[in-house]
Amino acid sequence: MRDLYIDPSGAVWGSTWQSGFFRLDDPDSDRPRVTRIGQEDGLASMRGGCITGDELGRIYFGTPTE
Numbered sequence: 001m002r003d004l005y006i007d008p009s010g011a012v013w014g015s016t017w018q019s020g021f022f023r024l025d026d027p028d029s030d031r032p033r034v035t036r037i038g039q040e041d042g043l044a045s046m047r048g049g050c051i052t053g054d055e056l057g058r059i060y061f062g063t064p065t066e
Contacts, residue, residue, distance in 0.1 A: 005051045005059070013059060015048025021061055037061075 002015040012024040020038035038046055043063060050062035 002048050003051045005053060007053050007059065008057065013051050013053075015051050015061070017047055019048070020046045021048050021051060 002017055004015075005013045007013060010027065012027050013021065014024070015021050020036060020043055022037065023035045025033045025035070037043065043061060045063040047064055048061070049064050051059065053059045
């Protein structure tokens, strides 16, 4: 785990060093849903770095150059 970000809706976004990014929807439920985000979704690398969002609800992913 490299970084975590909780968006205004309560979803938890995270980055990993070798497995890209993920989003955990409804983390307080008995069965939260996990969505993986990787190169097939347009990321330049599977090495996750930083993650953040802005006041308009956009999420930003940072990946290191390889």
